[in-house]
Structures are given as C-alpha cells and as structure tokens.
Amino acid sequence: MEEPLLIIxxxxxxxxxxxxxxxxxxxxxxxxxxxxxxxxxxxxxDENIHVSKDVLTAITLGKKLTAIRLYRQETGAGLKEAHEVVNRISAKSE
Structure with a gap:
C-alpha cells in the first residue's frame, strides 16, 4: 500500500x-x-520606483505636495517614504 502512494x-x-x-x-x-x-x-x-501616471504628472508639473499625497493614497506609504520617492523621481527628471 505504501509503494503506490510513494510512486504517486x-x-x-x-x-x-x-x-x-x-x-x-x-x-x-x-x-x-x-x-x-x-x-x-x-x-x-526603474525597478526601484513604481508610481502611477498621476504621480508622475504631478511631479512633471512641479506639484510635489500633490505627488506625495497621491503616492501615499495609492501605496499606503508613510510621509517620509513618499517624500523620498517623489524627490528621487524629481531629481532624475531634472
């Protein structure tokens, strides 16, 4: 009985x-x-940054606070993390 079970x-x-x-x-x-x-x-x-088009648009328009708010709403991230992500994206686009 054990052999058929083992085979299966x-x-x-x-x-x-x-x-x-x-x-x-x-x-x-x-x-x-x-x-x-x-x-x-x-x-x-960029594998390290995953943001929506809305966040990218806000950053492109220079609305960092809006971008931070949107990022927090979308991801549930804290203020510090959202601020760092937005600043990193903003620095890359300059």
Missing part, C-alpha cells in the same frame, strides 16, 4: 518540477518581449 507522490513531484520549469521559461520570454518593447520605445524602467 514521486510522479506528482516530477510533474510539478516540469511545470515550474515551463512556467519559468515562459516568464523569461515575456520579460524579454517587454524589455524589447521598452527599449524600442525609449522608455527607461
């Missing part, structure tokens, strides 16, 4: 392993496609 568990693990490998392969293909699209359109992606 091993087969399940093998299936799971191949499924994970296939998923990783597909994810790498998608990442490469996105990187190519960003590069071809002249878009620089």
């Amino acid at each position: 568990i091993i087969l399940g693990l093998v299936f799971y392993f191949f499924h994970i490998q296939n998923t990783d392969r597909k994810l790498k293909i998608i990442e490469n496609k996105i990187d190519t699209l960003l590069e071809n359109n002249g878009i620089v992606f």
